[in-house]
Amino acid sequence: MARDRDGLFSEKHYDDDAALVPSESESENGSESEEDVRDGDRDILDETEEHEKLLQKPSRLERARGAFGLRDGRQEGGSSGKRATKSTSRRSRKRGMSTPDKLEGGFTDSNSEDSFEIQAGKWEGKTSKKSHGGRLAMIYLAITGLFVALLFGAYKASSKKHKLAPTEHRLTRYNNGTHIFRPTTIFISLDGFRADFLNRNITPALNAFIASGVSPKYMLPSFPSVTFPNHFTLMTGLYPESHGVVSNQFWDPEFQEEFWYTNVSVSMQPKWWNAEPLWVTAEHQGVRSAIHMWPGSEAHIPDVEPTYMDKYNGTEALPRKVDSILRWLDMPGDDDVDAAAHEDLRPQFIAAYVPNVDADGHLYGPNSTEIRATIADVDSMLTMLVEGLLARNLTEIVNMVIVSDHGMATTSTSRLVQLDDLIDMSLVDHIDGWPLRGLRLKNPDRDISILYEALSEKAAESGNFNVYTLETMPERYHFTKNDRIAPLWIVPKTGWAVVEKSDFDVADALATGEEYAPKGLHGYDHEHPLMRAIFVARGPAFPHEPNSQLPIFQNIEVYNIMCDSLGIVPHPNNGTLRLPLKPQGLHSENDNPGSEVVADPVDDEEDGGEDTPAPDEDQDTSNPSTTDSPQSGDDSPTDTPPEGSAPSDTPQRDDASADPSPDKDNPPADVGDGQHRTSSSWWSFVHEQLEKAKEWAKEFVDSIKGNKEGEGEPPV
Template sequence: MEEGHKDSSDSATSSDVDRLRLKELPQTIERRSSRLWKLTAIHIVIIIAFVGLLLGAYMASRNRKTLARPQLNTLTNGSSIFAPTTILISLDGFRADFLHRNITPSLNSFVRAGVSPEYMSPSFPSVTFPNHFTLVTGLYPEAHGVVGNSFWDPELKEDFYYTDPTRSMQPKWWNGEPIWVTAEEQDVRAAIHMWPGSEAHIGIEPTFVDKYQGHEALTNKVDRILGLLDLPGPHDKGAKPENPRPQLIAAYVPDVDRDGHLYGPNSTEIRSTISSVDSMLGHLFSGLEQRNLTDIVNIIIVSDHGMATTSTSRLIQLDDIIDMSVIERTDGWPLYGLRPKNDSDIEPLYSQLKQEAANMDGFDVYLKDRDMPERYHFSQNDRIAPLWVIPWTGWAIVVREEFDVAEAKKTGQVYHPRGVHGYDHEHPLMRAIFVARGPAFPHTPGSKVDVFQNIEVYNLVCDSVGISPKPNNGTLRLPLNPVGLHDSMPPQEIPEDLPEDVVSTSIAASPEIAKTTSTPTQASRPTIATTDAATPTRPVIHDDVSQEDEDQNGKDTNLWWDWVKGKLDGAKDWATGLYDTVSDKISGAAADSGNSR
């Protein structure tokens, strides 16, 4: 065969291939068209899913914003616009039945105008520092860590003494978030006047902090509170961001507790002190009325515990019962937490003390990890000593170097302090008060609610100023649910106090109170009503929005857009990955199809 000429068989084969390709061309076009429609459909699905994701994200963001930062209304007194504002006042040592001594006209009038239980139960131990921190955190003392007015921390290897601010006012001791931090974190300004723990620099500092002054004139407290309310609001002329009007004001009044310790809860002196504190409240109420703020500002008045009378005849000489040389540390007062030098001594000491308690009056004995009453909520913290001697109400435990009981009985020496608390928090003599009035408490005047414990106060104050509380042990929320009116129900039974030693005023007025802690009691223990949590309701008023709210709305918008952009980037990555996967599958399918031909 000559070069340049094709074989006839090759020519025939080429023609056959061309005819075959022409025959398959419509099918190829159809397959490519089908793949194009599939790709288009996939992209449409991706776009629809992405738009749905965006819409869902937007709606979820709106819902989250509504829950986290509810749109709060404001009130006006005719000259200034007020955001929800609450004054919380603690009357240290004000026993619930002090209201029935006919010496508190202002406070009794406040009860008739507001809403309150017969009494509020403190937490155990019923002493000042643990209960004041419970009031502003909603946590039991075992949870927030301030388990007494004095205690030992085995991890820090340090003592806490409430009388030593250089030690006690350090944040390491305070393990809960107080309400002034909760408020400031949510752009609600707080002013705290002498509240125990407020000088400890816990988290965000309150806008205003007044240091403790034990003998501050009561009139100064009224002037301070009213002066804070007189500051310009955000809409007022002369408003200054560095000196804003606070929405939360918490003030501490130590007078009743101080004089109750010095003179006893049934003394002439304490009646005078209670009357003076009541007059202070009357001046505050008048100041609010003069400013047309009676129905604008919430007022909540509480106390931290009650008070019981002491006597030399109701003392336990601890060193007559056990060998104190085996004890390394004692915590608390009037109850005693014992920390032996050797853990092996805990069980023998417990057995010895239990046997003594069975044969004599005045005290109970508990091991923290075995038989501590569950209702005390006083076992889940290493700061709680392993062994406790807890006196009955009105009794006290002493060691001889502090007070020799036998010698005192011989000479007629009177035990001081004349009044003591720290006992079983459910004993009638330890009962505290809670009374509230204002737009957050829109109840019939004189409404009565079930008795509750002071772990509930934190949530109620948060609700009253429109902030979200941190997790806590309380369950009660606004609105409160009255069970009737005080006037229409039988009067509260007044608890009978214990007898006191006869002593002249000059003798009674001298002692210096060294410590204050807690104790339980053998007595009838009232049942504390449990209240289910309810959705908080905010004060209903007109809808002015402050510049601060507008600024916050802008911040929320920026936060929402940042969140959306994050979702967009994630969706983009998802769509790109899906597209690449689909494309790879289509390309692979096409290659397989070509290979099969």
């Protein structure tokens, strides 16, 4: 029975062939054995608690207690610690081991089975922490990699969309002998300068620019071909429907207000100008801008003003414009030694607006003697500018881009459409545009389709105008996607105008012989030959052979070209043309800008103008074999060179070699002295021709200037 009570500890529970292990209890008395059993149970419980504690992450409070030698609210070495030491010693004696050194957190004897289990628990805890930290590190690395990939993708996308080209020019600085110039561009707009005005033998400066630079036969404006929309297109690269200035006057249904270009208190509010102009693009990228009278420059377009700005002054003398440009060029630059001491530093982008040709074209007509004098006067202004650049040794350092915004057509009392005879004016709520008319109706849902049908029939009968809704508007106009565009339009044929009786009674005028004014108009189909504009460029950003001919393009392309010439990134726009430009050969003597004869509309009874246009304004004028015959009363000098002649074919001044050529300031090795360079003889030739033309132009202008009236009229 006694052996039965031994239970699992008795020998009979082992196999017969199992080796017998002597029990220590047999060598000790019974009382000691019972104490060992009780103590053993307590030891097992204590050891289990220790294992659980080791497998759990200690709280901040427990770590703080451990730092001060506390365990379970008791200081280490108390009764609990003694009991643990005692039980441990007993177990050690049972296994024949010495008492190990005690360290914080458990036992460290690697030979002890208990110590191994405790260390395993500690290792598992450390491994868990390390594994958790590793996962976090991998997550951080993945996020970082994704962010870098997104940045790289954005960079690649932006570099494709806004490539800075050409890099050589963008990194190049030039030295004129006294100062260092960063990329600098002068941008001049000759409002209303029709492309074929170049063919009147009164523009030696412009013709010299063409002969030395790069230009298309003409540049197309945007529709409608009026001043404010096209000047903002030149500065943004956007169609009028995209930048919001859709005409010189229009109604905004959201503002419930009218934009009228001559009402400066209204039109020069920034809310009308919904795009970023070039001067804002430049200022954002650290390129100073100086704007002289450009339409819209006074509108405080967000979110930065041009560094320098001259307000519009229609009576300003042309030489003062030259003085403004040269004054800005004479300012110290960023790279000058004493630049920090100057408050005003040189701009790199200079834009100047010249309204004279447009103003006199409206007042006298595009074929008048007065407009010829104005054209010659403007060309003389360019002569003075060239001489100013030559005196500063800047002719091969600054870029010059000369453009116009549209052309001009002759009007007549016999070419008027009386709007009151076409529709019931009581149906109309508001009229936009001029000379074309955009109609906003009081009940558009009911009346637009009815009026469209009726007006279309009358247009087919007369042949003097076209009628469009936003759905039928020609796609090439890009003139539908804006709420500021009226839903119904009457677009007159070139040379015609649509008028209301309250402004001009056509029947009475025809009966009394009253003449319609203005005598010149634009705003028509932007692709009509009489609406063609000009583009001429020359300078280090245009490294082309002199007299290079570009393919014909629309003025939405100018913004990108200007940005590239300055080395700045364009804002998103409708243009696609970028530097370097790709000429398609050279202009020939009979196929250069302005050489094509353009038929101007005339009355049935010709009024004796100096030009003899073809009788039908819609005739085909694309035949390049047709040339302009000498005009009556042409007092141009006989030594003016033929338009388009290359500089190498022209006489040179004796002192041409004395003209120093500018040096670059530490240019990159791969930026040569430049295929864009022409010899100083070209500028010597220009100077010689301009000197000869200047006196003639002055006398010619002075002889008729007394007959000119209306100076200072606002541009249209």
